[in-house]
Amino acid sequence: MNTLFSMLSLTLIFSTPIIITALGGLFSERSGVVNIALEGLMMIGAFSAATATVLLEPVTGAAPWLGLLIGMFFGALVALIHAYVSINLRANQVISGTAINLLAIGLTIYFAQIIFNQQRTDSFIRGFVKTTYPGLAKIPVIGPIFFSNMYATAYIALALVVVVWFVVYKTTFGLRLRASGEHPQAVDSMGVSVKKMRYYGVVLSGVLAGLGGSIMVLTQDTQYTMATIHGTGFIALASLIFGKWNPWGVLGAGLFFGFSQVFGIYSGDFAILSKFPDEFFYALPYVLTIIALVVFSGKSVGPKAVGEPYDVSKR
């Protein structure tokens, strides 16, 4: 039983960056802009956050929290490039996203070289530290899973799911955002600027992907390297599609993916499973994702106008 609790609590930690980044992707795609730049935006966020934490830690105890803010800021800044290119210049959004992914690798390493004289940041001292909450950890079942050896950032992910759901489905802003991705001409005819809504969508995706990357480096790594993000942005993108562009779906998909990773790591400890070769479990998360996509995806439910630059003359 304790093993199961540990696995679930590790799943939550593993899934945190995936969920947050996928929620970012949700804003962008719901507004009608494909964002495969999530990976690159996470890198930018992770690098900025790690750098800020290294530099601020000697000064203030709040360094990792400031790191998150800085990671979000730079994520948004780079997302602006994607917004400008795909909304104003109406360039192909996939190409623009790919360009940002490639740019992020070079840019982060380049700045690491300038700031730290090496191809990665220095190690920060603490980052975020796992915490066990005295009273809460004693609650049966919930305590060991949610309140012992847990990062505070995991609660951010869970809270964001609720917040994003509320914003996207219960506010005027959310309605306009979704409409921009479904039928931008209708939005325009009501006097709302599609451009503006899409800018909000893309920049918010930068903010959240930057946050996801920042959390990933500050909780699970000791420094930013080229390999820190290693494809998590693409996993987030898959979770978004698997979760059918819905915050609750994204939560489920993110946890599912995290759990299959943790399950692979623990597999050696279950007598029945230990007979399988390791490689089977390395591949398991990806195989499960493909199976889940096949089983659960009936009809495509993505925003109708996603990927199409808005053209006023096309009513």
Place this chain on the structure above:
Amino acid sequence: MSKNTIKLFLVLVLVLAMVAGCSAKVEEPVVEEPVVEEPVVEEPVVEEPVVEEPEEVMTVGLITDIGGIDDKSFNQGTWEGILEFAEDFNLSEEEYKYIQSESDADYLPNLSTFADEEMDLIVAPGFLFFDSMTEVAELYPDQKFLLIDSVVDASNVASAVFAEHEGSFLVGVAAALKAQEAGQDTVAFLGGMDFGLIQKFEAGFEAGVWAVDPDMTVLVDYAGAFNDAQKGQTFASKFYDQGAYIIYHAAGGTGNGVIKEAKDRVQNGEDVWVIGVDKDQYDDGIYEADKSVILTSMMKRVDVAAYTVCENVLNEEFTGDILVFNLANGGVSIPAENPNLNAEWETEIQDFADQVIAGEIIVPEAPVRILEED
């Protein structure tokens, strides 16, 4: 009409300027070459009175991978070995230099550049150079090369490999001594990928642990990746939950996650440790002032390898063989300073090292689990 003429004229001037500018650029190198040569010719004239007899010792060139010479890892270690050699044998500054590769595609051209300069020795750190080294060794049969941490079978390439199992044996001893003191009975090993080279780390480590305490449990797992800190952290969390007191990682960047998990736990009042790999990782494990979760590290001394082969070339003892760097020649070791080990243990570790060097202890290269299968 006249306005148009002026416009046309201006456009023509612009176009001509562009063409002229371009063509000048294209021609520049051709024109410059003799210009460049002049100062080259002049320089010795200037230097001659200063350096009376510019006696050439030998020339060494290092090709780095994309990490560059300050990567705090193999490139830097190798370069430091060359610098030390240069200092000890009074090489002039022109006699040792490096080229940083900007991508994998640069390895071959960079190796060829130095080979064309007919350097006495060209050094390449790391298995990434395996393909380019194989090719370039054939193209320049008279050129001497050194490949570190990988083996190319060519008569003009010296291949430096390390006895990782011997170094791992020592950190295994350190782990067992530390665990005994704390009354713990479990330690763990996390490898990057499950193949021969990494199994040497595992084999040496468990042998070292059992040399001190045959009853101690050694948990073993492989992450399946050298760059996945997330997995490293999750594996570490699993190991520590299962009662492991110390984790020895041979998993590159994946090990960062192990170190992070240990830092978190120590700050929450738990008593856990990590053993670093390849270089002294003490600084990576610092969580407070100068306290670190790194008990000690298994170091591959690439600097020793570079230095030794440079010396071989100088003494005309260079051979294109496999050179094993082990405890006896200082090619693997634990750091000179280990703030988390006490003097008594360090003496004991040295005793074991002496026994390995003397051949009294033969450290196995394959872990028990593999040997039992066969």
